[in-house]
Amino acid sequence: MQVFKAFFRILYKNKASLLMYIVIYLGITLIVSNAMQEDGKTEFSGISLDIGLRNEDKGYLGKSLEKYLESGNQLMDVPKKKEDLQDAMYYQEMDYVLLIPEDFTEKFKEGEWEGSLEGTMVPGSSSAYLVEQEIQGFLKTVSMYLKAGCSTEQASAWSLRDMEQKPKVRFLENGSSQELPSGFYYFQYIPYVFLIMMILGVGASMKSFQDKDLAARNKCSSMSFLKQNLQIFLGCMVYMMIVYLVFMVMAWVAVREYMFTFRGFLNAANAFLFAVCSLSVSWFAVQFAKNTAALTILSNVFGLGFSFLGGVFVSLDFMGESARKLAKFIPSYWYVAANQEIQKVASFAEGGKVYQSFLIVLMFSLAFFSAGLLANRMKVKSK
Amino acid sequence: MGKKVVEIENLVKRYKELIALDHLNLAVEEGEIFGLLGPNGSGKTTAINCILALLYFDKGSVKVFGKEMQPDSYEIKRQIGVVLQNVAVFEELTVQENIDYFCGLYIQDKMVRKKYVEEAMVFSGLEEFRKFYPKKLSGGLLRRLNIACGIAHKPKLIIMDEPTVAVDPQSRNRILEGIQMLNKEGAAIIYTSHYMEEVEQICSRIAILDKGRCVASGTKEELKSMIKMGEKIHMEVMNLLPFQIAEIKELRHVYQVEYQDGMLEICCSGGKHNLVHILDYFNSREIGFGRVYSELPTLNDVFLEITGKKLRDSAETA
Numbered sequence: 001m002q003v004f005k006a007f008f009r010i011l012y013k014n015k016a017s018l019l020m021y022i023v024i025y026l027g028i029t030l031i032v033s034n035a036m037q038e039d040g041k042t043e044f045s046g047i048s049l050d051i052g053l054r055n056e057d058k059g060y061l062g063k064s065l066e067k068y069l070e071s072g073n074q075l076m077d078v079p080k081k082k083e084d085l086q087d088a089m090y091y092q093e094m095d096y097v098l099l100i101p102e103d104f105t106e107k108f109k110e111g112e113w114e115g116s117l118e119g120t121m122v123p124g125s126s127s128a129y130l131v132e133q134e135i136q137g138f139l140k141t142v143s144m145y146l147k148a149g150c151s152t153e154q155a156s157a158w159s160l161r162d163m164e165q166k167p168k169v170r171f172l173e174n175g176s177s178q179e180l181p182s183g184f185y186y187f188q189y190i191p192y193v194f195l196i197m198m199i200l201g202v203g204a205s206m207k208s209f210q211d212k213d214l215a216a217r218n219k220c221s222s223m224s225f226l227k228q229n230l231q232i233f234l235g236c237m238v239y240m241m242i243v244y245l246v247f248m249v250m251a252w253v254a255v256r257e258y259m260f261t262f263r264g265f266l267n268a269a270n271a272f273l274f275a276v277c278s279l280s281v282s283w284f285a286v287q288f289a290k291n292t293a294a295l296t297i298l299s300n301v302f303g304l305g306f307s308f309l310g311g312v313f314v315s316l317d318f319m320g321e322s323a324r325k326l327a328k329f330i331p332s333y334w335y336v337a338a339n340q341e342i343q344k345v346a347s348f349a350e351g352g353k354v355y356q357s358f359l360i361v362l363m364f365s366l367a368f369f370s371a372g373l374l375a376n377r378m379k380v381k382s383k
Numbered sequence: 384m385g386k387k388v389v390e391i392e393n394l395v396k397r398y399k400e401l402i403a404l405d406h407l408n409l410a411v412e413e414g415e416i417f418g419l420l421g422p423n424g425s426g427k428t429t430a431i432n433c434i435l436a437l438l439y440f441d442k443g444s445v446k447v448f449g450k451e452m453q454p455d456s457y458e459i460k461r462q463i464g465v466v467l468q469n470v471a472v473f474e475e476l477t478v479q480e481n482i483d484y485f486c487g488l489y490i491q492d493k494m495v496r497k498k499y500v501e502e503a504m505v506f507s508g509l510e511e512f513r514k515f516y517p518k519k520l521s522g523g524l525l526r527r528l529n530i531a532c533g534i535a536h537k538p539k540l541i542i543m544d545e546p547t548v549a550v551d552p553q554s555r556n557r558i559l560e561g562i563q564m565l566n567k568e569g570a571a572i573i574y575t576s577h578y579m580e581e582v583e584q585i586c587s588r589i590a591i592l593d594k595g596r597c598v599a600s601g602t603k604e605e606l607k608s609m610i611k612m613g614e615k616i617h618m619e620v621m622n623l624l625p626f627q628i629a630e631i632k633e634l635r636h637v638y639q640v641e642y643q644d645g646m647l648e649i650c651c652s653g654g655k656h657n658l659v660h661i662l663d664y665f666n667s668r669e670i671g672f673g674r675v676y677s678e679l680p681t682l683n684d685v686f687l688e689i690t691g692k693k694l695r696d697s698a699e700t701a
Contacts, residue, residue, distance in 0.1 A: 002488055006473065006476065006484050009476055009480060010476070208473055208474070213469045213471035216471065217465060217471040217485065217533075218488065219435075219437055219454075220435050221489060223457075224455065225454075
């Protein structure tokens with residue numbers, strides 16, 4: 001097994017870059033996965049605003065309004081000088097400034113309160129509109145009680161009581177991406193890292209064996225050419241399995257519960273088929289790489305190209321119709337399609353579309369392998 | 384006459400319109416170092432590639448150890464060691480790993496292989512560099528590694544295609560000594576090089592290839608006797624006139640005279656007392672001269688006379 005051992009020795013020399021990709025991938029996947037999960041758990045909470053208030057009202061209503069605003073916001077004294085007030089507004093020390101005139105209660109009783117309150121706000125400030133809504137809401141409630149025949153004191157007290165009632169907010173489950181399990185995100189980005197790792201790993205080793213002089217020397221040896229090629233093929237398969245298993249073990253650690261569901265199983269199968277496909281792509285890509293530097297470039301071309309066009313990084317939903325049509329000629333599209341479809345099925349029996357995508361990925365593997373063979377044949381002939 | 388190790392008969396190899404080997408006939412015998420000489424594009428490397436079954440040929444036959452050589456003649460290949468023109472080692476493997484890898488393609492037994500690898504490292508003086516990667520080796524060490532990878536499995540026939548290209552004199556000397564040692568241990572060696580003095584130093588028999596044909600072959604002495612030149616005389620002479628050069632050309636056995644920068648080069652065909660006749664001429668004409676020395680033809684002279692002095696600037700086809 002000389003060739004097999006040499007294959008892995010060469011691979012081992014490239015361990016640093018391969019490990020780097022694993023670490024980067026894991027980091028990004030876990031961060032994205034957690035971020036998506038946190039978004040789904042976000043709770044509703046009210047906000048407190050900074051309100052500058054000068055209450056000159058001698059009646060009861062001004063005090064009630066002040067008490068109401070104080071209950072949910074931060075009240076501040078309004079500077080006496082106009083310049084100081086402008087500075088406070090400019091530096092957003094206050095969201096809103098409210099001046100309650102001395103005859104406010106009287107005017108309110110007479111129904112002439114519209115325009116009697118002086119409110120100042122920073123133009124375009126959404127917070128200020130919230131304050132205005134709060135004021136309007138309170139005053140309308142008071143007005144309603146007054147019209148019903150209540151005294152000002154009573155209307156104010158009841159309005160305060162009513163307005164203290166806080167609504168309960170519950171987010172509706174609308175089937176958006178927020179409900180997707182973290183396992184989905186773990187598997188979503190696998191095409192990129194598989195393509196890079198296969199092209200860089202397998203490619204580096206195969207590139208060495210395909211070197212014109214080394215190949216000639218190997219052919220001169222007493223080990224049959226078929227035996228040598230079989231050992232290289234075995235090396236590729238073992239490497240692919242190692243990469244696959246490493247990612248499955250990491251999946252078992254990162255999203256353990258998900259992995260023991262039927263969806264986890266389907267995702268694992270999807271990833272395995274894509275690993276096979278990545279191996280074929282790497283065999284194809286290595287035929288066009290003149291050296292290791294070219295191999296790095298090709299790994300990025302295939303890794304990033306397939307990932308962006310196939311909908312790995314950008315959801316297929318955001319793609320235009322023509323882009324989606326084009327993406328269908330890329331294996332990562334079918335991987336992503338299967339990954340999304342897996343989340344919609346409830347059992348193995350419902351996975352028709354998933355299995356269809358599996359089959360297409362497998363066909364792509366065969367296509368790339370055949371194209372690689374053809375390119376290799378042409379290269380050998382040209383030499 | 385020894386047993387034939389390699390036998391090439393009427394070998395023809397074409398690259399489309401170009402005839403790389405034109406009915407080539409060669410035979411290498413057991414225990415000899417066989418030098419293969421020829422200008423660029425003469426077909427040396429093509430011939431070697433045909434011997435190794437790396438190339439299909441159009442006509443003729445190649446026998447190695449008495450058997451037809453085929454791409455799947457693994458039993459024959461087991462007894463052949465190859466040192467190709469370009470260094471062919473894995474950049475990612477250390478010196479020891481490289482030798483072990485290539486030795487392992489022939490030797491399955493781990494213990495035997497370990498011993499052979501060690502011996503190859505000692506032979507090529509690479510013991511101190513066993514953990515080094517090829518990138519860290521100098522040109523000479525790299526060439527020695529290339530040789531060690533080719534001979535570690537103790538082959539009976541070693542084919543070396545310009546193994547000393549671009550190495551310093553010390554490394555070259557070491558390599559040549561090594562080749563002679565391998566030959567003494569019983570290996571037949573086919574050696575190609577552009578360095579005539581190397582070939583003259585180590586080869587017991589030489590073949591000169593030109594345009595895909597073997598234009599001359601034999602021992603050094605046999606080759607030298609094939610050419611017109613018997614002696615070359617050099618003289619330091621100041622201000623030699625054209626009519627005097629013409630007179631020298633008329634002297635007995637002189638067939639070529641060249642005068643440049645005060646240095647006169649006179650080529651004489653075989654015959655005795657050539658130098659005496661020339662010195663007599665100079666004395667009789669009272670022409671002053673400085674240093675004088677005479678030399679016998681070298682392999683370089685043989686090569687240039689047989690293949691001509693015209694530049695071969697076409698691409699190496701083989």
